[in-house]
Amino acid sequence: MGKAARKKGPKKDRAPKVRDVFVGQPFEGLAAEPELIALREFIPSATVELSLVDSTDRTVTLGTVLPMAAAAFVRSDGRAYIGTQVQTRSSDISRDLGRAIRWVLDAKPGDVLSVPDTTTPPAEGERLQDLLVTGAELEPELHKDFSWWLPEDADSSGEVGASLERANEAIMPTERIGPGAYWVDAGEKAHLRWVRPEQENLLLQALARLSAAGEIGLGEGSRYAGSFRAHGLLVPVWDLDPEAHAREWEEGAKQLGERLDAALKSLGTEPLNAAERRARDGLIGRQLTLR
Template identity: 85%
Template sequence: MGKGGRKKGPKTTDRKPKVRDVFVGQPFEGLAAEPELIALREFVPSATAKLTLSGSDKKVTLGTVLPMAAAAFVRSDGEAFIGMQVQTRSSDISRDLGRALKWVLDAKPGDVLAVPDTLSEPGEGERLQDLLVAEAELEVELHQDFAWWLPEDADASGEVALSLERANSAIMPTERLGTGSYWVLAGEKAHLRWVRPEPENLLLQALARLSAAGEIGLGEGSRYAGSFRAHGLLVPVWDLDTEAHAREWADGAAQLGTRLDGALKSLDTEPLNAAERRSRDGLIGRQLTLR
């Protein structure tokens, strides 16, 4: 009995449970396509890749940017897409993409998902790691524009046409040189951005070893510019001579990859010497972080 002889009423149990929106620093960990997913999320302008779903033979295409920055949509011809570069998201990109993927599997032609529902309580099996074949790589197809938003021979109109025009005008020339490795012409500068799968500390040591030996470049006209962190991985960046086309850097990038693999392997038996440690400290001083 409470004060005054009144009975306490029953506790209410119909409150909506609070959702813990915990930041996931490496959202694509465990997927073989992790470097490509990060590249498509952060700096590749127009590209598509077919997804390999686990336990389903349905066809879904991953795109960098969708019409009106949608999270997912189904074209009028029935082809389903989810978008990597969405404006709003929770603190787990993999969960948001997983929700968009689950939505599009049951959507109909013409349906559009503006943003995934990131405020409702997370459900089981909604992350990309739950829905994709973990070992599957992405076969990325680059595009010079966003015409892939529409079925073949279709004409854009209304908001889609305006969105298509704006998106096309923002594309920077981009070429893929290898897994997670992209040449981009950004105004008056050209760069190589290379998403690497190794743990940051090991990669920095390997880069330091190459730097101390004068082997960190791609050849004449290239310069190591620094690196940035994106979704748990390190992305080294090189400045390149703008007069050279992307294909002219392909051999240099491949040779650099071979040297980098060798440097990574050598760390198992040979710790960094004093000069290499100084190089590592210098490389660390040229880092940024992208969330």
């Protein structure tokens, strides 16, 4: 006789599997894409009010880092914040931030969302592209510290106070000198980090055209250092003379932007020549790691 058939018990209900598909360009389609990337990746302390599609009595402010790296919180005075630089993330940062916005709209003063919801299956209408006015641009307000975490009359002692002190100590002086363009004092060097909205290959060709012509710098005391990728866009970086103030580079950055725009436009009718192709290959080899 063969083995007796085993009795099968009732099937247990299993939680549906969440299909977590990585989104390489989470802010695509938003006019504020470069600023959102900068807020997420390298601006230390900044805030900006969001323009939401649906009207609400509550103003939602996007910040870089919140207390304890929380995803969202409501201050004791009722002001609502969501954070871009968090400890936990899903494969779609836009969805994480959208869910934080939805959470904060219904939260009460003192409520904290420690981490974004990364386990609930994706649903329609919960990404930034669904919740923000698509064409609205952002101009973040940069801060020298994180005092905006607390109302003016708040007690800054205890755990939040300690987190505030640690965060303040880590800030590197940073200033915005143009759309997506940020000067940062890193100590021995200063840098310009410029989040560009163009498709990577086109931007590299335009930079190569400027490099071959000796026009890739911002003026005396600047040097093109390389680039890094962030959320689907390329971020070129220049080393700058640390003795010069951020405002001294505004005109150079403006003129460089105009040269870049002209180079991008010329690509439609003038392919790269041999020298420019060599310059492009050199630029591709100068990839940076942001620390």
